[in-house]
Amino acid sequence: MTESIVELRNVTKYFERGVLKKKRNYAVVNVSLKIREGEIITLVGESGCGKTTLGRIIAGLLKPSQGRVLWFGKDLWSMSKREFKKYRPLIQFVHQDPYASLNPSRTVFQTLAPVVKKYRKPRSSSQLREEVINILKYVGLTPPEYFLNKYPHHLSGGMRQRLALARALIPNPKLIVADEPVSMIDMSLRLSVLALMKKLNRELGIAFVYISHDLATARYFEDKASLYLMYLGRIVEWGPMTKVLENPLHPYLRALLSATPLPDPKITRRKRRLELRSIEVPREVLILRGCPFSNRCPYAEDICFKEVPAPKESDGHFVACHLLEKLPPWIPPWQVTSDEPSDS
Amino acid sequence: MEYILRIRDLVVEYAVREGRLRAVNGVSLDIPEGKITALVGESGCGKSSLLDAIMRTLPPNGYIVGGNVYFRDINLLKLSEKEFRKLRWEKIAMVFQAAQNSFNPVLKIADHIVETYRAHRGNVPKEKVLEKARELLEMVRLNPDQVLSSYPHELSGGMKQRALIALSLILDPELLILDEPTSALDVYTQSVIIDMLRKIHRERGVTMFLVTHDLPVVAELVDYVAVMYGGKIMEVADVETIFYRARHPYTRLLIKAIPSLIGDLSDRRPIPGEPPSLLNPPSGCVFHPRCPYRMPICEKKAPPMFNVKGSKVACWLYGEA
Numbered sequence: 001m002t003e004s005i006v007e008l009r010n011v012t013k014y015f016e017r018g019v020l021k022k023k024r025n026y027a028v029v030n031v032s033l034k035i036r037e038g039e040i041i042t043l044v045g046e047s048g049c050g051k052t053t054l055g056r057i058i059a060g061l062l063k064p065s066q067g068r069v070l071w072f073g074k075d076l077w078s079m080s081k082r083e084f085k086k087y088r089p090l091i092q093f094v095h096q097d098p099y100a101s102l103n104p105s106r107t108v109f110q111t112l113a114p115v116v117k118k119y120r121k122p123r124s125s126s127q128l129r130e131e132v133i134n135i136l137k138y139v140g141l142t143p144p145e146y147f148l149n150k151y152p153h154h155l156s157g158g159m160r161q162r163l164a165l166a167r168a169l170i171p172n173p174k175l176i177v178a179d180e181p182v183s184m185i186d187m188s189l190r191l192s193v194l195a196l197m198k199k200l201n202r203e204l205g206i207a208f209v210y211i212s213h214d215l216a217t218a219r220y221f222e223d224k225a226s227l228y229l230m231y232l233g234r235i236v237e238w239g240p241m242t243k244v245l246e247n248p249l250h251p252y253l254r255a256l257l258s259a260t261p262l263p264d265p266k267i268t269r270r271k272r273r274l275e276l277r278s279i280e281v282p283r284e285v286l287i288l289r290g291c292p293f294s295n296r297c298p299y300a301e302d303i304c305f306k307e308v309p310a311p312k313e314s315d316g317h318f319v320a321c322h323l324l325e326k327l328p329p330w331i332p333p334w335q336v337t338s339d340e341p342s343d344s
Numbered sequence: 345m346e347y348i349l350r351i352r353d354l355v356v357e358y359a360v361r362e363g364r365l366r367a368v369n370g371v372s373l374d375i376p377e378g379k380i381t382a383l384v385g386e387s388g389c390g391k392s393s394l395l396d397a398i399m400r401t402l403p404p405n406g407y408i409v410g411g412n413v414y415f416r417d418i419n420l421l422k423l424s425e426k427e428f429r430k431l432r433w434e435k436i437a438m439v440f441q442a443a444q445n446s447f448n449p450v451l452k453i454a455d456h457i458v459e460t461y462r463a464h465r466g467n468v469p470k471e472k473v474l475e476k477a478r479e480l481l482e483m484v485r486l487n488p489d490q491v492l493s494s495y496p497h498e499l500s501g502g503m504k505q506r507a508l509i510a511l512s513l514i515l516d517p518e519l520l521i522l523d524e525p526t527s528a529l530d531v532y533t534q535s536v537i538i539d540m541l542r543k544i545h546r547e548r549g550v551t552m553f554l555v556t557h558d559l560p561v562v563a564e565l566v567d568y569v570a571v572m573y574g575g576k577i578m579e580v581a582d583v584e585t586i587f588y589r590a591r592h593p594y595t596r597l598l599i600k601a602i603p604s605l606i607g608d609l610s611d612r613r614p615i616p617g618e619p620p621s622l623l624n625p626p627s628g629c630v631f632h633p634r635c636p637y638r639m640p641i642c643e644k645k646a647p648p649m650f651n652v653k654g655s656k657v658a659c660w661l662y663g664e665a
Contacts, residue, residue, distance in 0.1 A: 027395035046530040157617050185556055186386040188601045213531065216560075216603040220612075259535035261560035263602045265583050266564070279485065279536050280502050300453045334606050 003072070004034045005175045005207055006058050006091065013053055027053040028064070029233040029292075035175060035207055042210045042218040042241065045130035045230030046256075048281065052096075052179055054230070059093040059177040074327045088122050089119065089171035096180035098160030102152040108136070109148040112167055119171040139166040139196060158189035162196060169200060175207040176200070182217055194220045215260055218247065229253050232281065232292040239317035248332055249319040252293045258333040271333035274298065291322065347475075348519050348551050349375035349398075354411035356393045365623050369395035369575035369630075370411070372649075375519070380545055380552040382562045385572035388619055391555050394572075395523055399438055400428060415519070434464050435518035439508050439526040445495035446508055454492035457511050464515055473514070480510040484540045502533035506540065513548065522554045526561055538565050556586070559602050563587055569596050574620040574630030576646070581655030591657045594631045629660065641665060 011031045014024040027050040035041055035058070045051045056062040059067060060076055071087050079087075091152040095101040102111060112132045116321040122128040129148075134142035141163045152160055161181055168176050178197065182190040194217060200206045201224075210225070212293040213216050218227065219241070229250065243292070248254050255274045261267040276296045291297070294304040303322050311320040356368035359658045366392040375381050381544050385391045396402045398413050398420060413420040415436060420428065431437070440446050448456050452473060461473045478488035484506040491499065497509065505525065512520060525541070526534040541563060545552055554566060562569060562583065569586040571579045571594065579592040597615045604612065617634035620626055626633050632642040641660050649656045650663035 044534070159618070186619065187559065188386055188598055188615040189618075190603060190614070191601055191612055194603075195614065214603070215531075216605045219605060220603060220609065222609070255603065256531055259532045260605050261535065261538070261558075261564040262606055263560045263563050263587065263599060263604050264606070265563040265587050267606070268560065273535055273539075276532065279533055280500050280530075332606075 004036050004070070005071040005072060006035045007073075008033050008058065008064075009068045009070070011054075011057060011064045011069065013050075013064045015064065016216045026050075026233050028057065030067070031233075031237065032067075033228065033238075035209060038175065038201065038205045038207055040201055040208045040210065040221045040225035041228060042212065042225050043220055043228045043230060044212055044215055044218050046213055046281070048232075049230045051211050051213075051234040055177045055179050058175075058209055059091055060088070061093060062288050089299070090174045092168035092171070092173040092176045093113055094161070094164050094168050094176060094178040097184055098153050098157055098164050099152070099184070101164055102160060104152050107149050107151055108141070108155075108163060111152075111163065112136075112170065115167055115170045135166050135170065139169075141166070152237060156189070157185040158193055161185060161193050165193075165196060169204065169206065172204075173206055175209065177209040177211070180213070181210075182210070183214070190217060191220065192204070197221075199224065209262070210275060215245075215256060229256075232318070234292050236293065236321070237317075237319045243315070243317045247317070249317075249324060249327065249330075250293070250321050251297045251299055251323075251327070254330065262334060267334045272335070291320070299327065346377040347374040348377040349553065350393070350414040351375075351398070351410045352414070354394065354397060354407040354413065356390070356397045357402075357407050357409050358393075359407070360623070361404045362623055366395065366409075366625070367406075367575055367622055369625075371454070371572070371575075371577050373570055373577055373580065375551065375553050376568060377518075377551050379551055380541075380554065381568040381570065382554045382556060382566040383555055383560060383570045383572055384562055385488050386557055386619060388622065389572045391557075391572050392523065395438075395521065399432070399436075399521065400425075425464075426608060430464070431457050431515065433460060433512075434515045435517055436519045436521060437512040437515070438521040439505075439523065439525055441527065442557070447504065449496055451495075452492070453494055453496065453507060455501075457492075457514060461514055462510075469644040476514060477511060480513055481507060483544065484510045485536075502529050502537070504531075505529060506537060509540065509544070513544065513550065516548075517550065519551045519553060522552060524556050524558075525554065526557070533599060534561070535595065541565060559599065560604070571598070574625060575622060576630055577649070577656075577658060578631065579655060579657050579659075585590075585655050587616070591652055591655060591662060592631075592659050593635050593637050593661070597634075597636075620657040629658070639662060 009032050011028060013028040014026045017023050017025055031054060043051050056066050059162055063077055093327045109132055113128060116131045120131055122131055133144040136147055141159060141162055179323045184192050185193060197208055201208055202329045222241040225241045226239060227244045228235050228238040231252050237253050248257055253278055258274040276298060278296050282295050290305040291309050309322045311318045312324055351373045354368050354371045358365045358367060383391050397408050408421060447571060457477050458470050458473045462468060477544055481488040486506055496504060526537050566583055569583055570577055571593050579595045585597060587599060590599060591620055600612060601614050615634055620630050628643045628645050629647055632638045638658060647658045647660045647665060649658050652662050
């Protein structure tokens, strides 16, 4: 078995609020997962589900309230400074907003040069320049000479995200946590940034945690990724993405799939949405008791409100739902059942 | 077909440090009455500037340099501020992208709506306005009493968006303009709102003009699509033509570039190149630097709109100079 880069064991994160800090807002509840070398994990969930918090915990940017975070098998929050210094560069983070994550007063060269100096130890300034140029070429910012003296405001969202990825890959990381890296990028360019991530994974063996609210972009990694679906702080379903998408089990995942619009007018208008009991996530939620989805789930029974469902496994595909045996079989809502063919 | 809104040769520019930035470059577009039309395009294509020009919400450095916009027979650009204010909400209602900013934060929703109503219709009894508001809120599956007695911050983003869409209909406008109506919302809420817009359209027959970058939403909701790129309209056609038989190379490549939950992934690819700079746009057709079908003329001369079997296409592949 390949070594795990990051492992979370029963990680919970809450934020205290109120004057006396007596009240707790839970962002992540009891999450365990392993990220192995070269793996791609997609972490999917809607706004407020805790996916960004979880991503920050994985990347060591946030300390969990409970549970352990292991980096390369060692406890992150009790390791020595020396060890931390050794591991820190190996786990990188790419932010959602490439407009905010790059220093606006630094050119492309000035953004990358200090990182290259630190981690690639060039022997001369011409070697430094050459390194930077090679990296720009590698991430598709070509011709590189054109970009060297550009400021972030000269670059499109797609270019900025390439630059952010370029910066992240300089220390030869083992893992990049990418938080919604394409959500602020134009539709026509999203695939190009996803393709770049795939290339970094394939050619450099960098593992990725791809955080997104969008199953359609997550699916881009389906040939080799696993899918982790998050709802109100908990992972409710996970497994190899092809398997999970072929036979989604959790009612929440089914609802999401049935609600996602498709770029095909005939098919998307034919599909039926799985109706939930409330449109929005209810505000006052006690996610510590019962299934986190119980108050929206159309199938919920008594037990769902009382007990947290334990995950059940079938062939590497896990789901935390009490009603697994009672759920209707999955029929993709977009499946063509009538005799009317789609003429795409 | 009757057209409720006719845009003619509209040009919008911004004064920026580097000079004049032309965001809308001679756009002509007709919005058919009783239908749902979408203007789609990527960021920086000029779609928001076009809306701002129509609704008079351009920033201080934005100017309408040329063109006309007719709402029925009224030239909107020639109206005085007072005349336009009368028209807004009553004939043309608009739902802005950031719904949370559209309600007055210090007023309860009920007070806001009564105030808006009275500004147009005079001193109508409060109860009469609220009765109508309740009916509209129920249509979007909100609890009217709860919403009306809330301040905007007490509602979630999706609830605010639904409330805003419902209440924009309080004066029975003929045209509802929606700017990215679903973009900041969760997938499930988005899907519910699309259904509601469809229902509102069916039951009330209000014409809708939707501006968005989200093609899957367009596929799900609209009748007609106008595709904008680099300040110009590239193609106008009905929704099925756009998705299945698009003629403009940009439209075709754009459809292929959308990540999708279904279909073969190897079919999907990004459009090579980068969007044009509006400050320094390419010569000729704005899409030519990225176009796989470009011909010598494309670099020299911008194509006019050609009529091709029910669709309009600005591309030299479909006509001669």
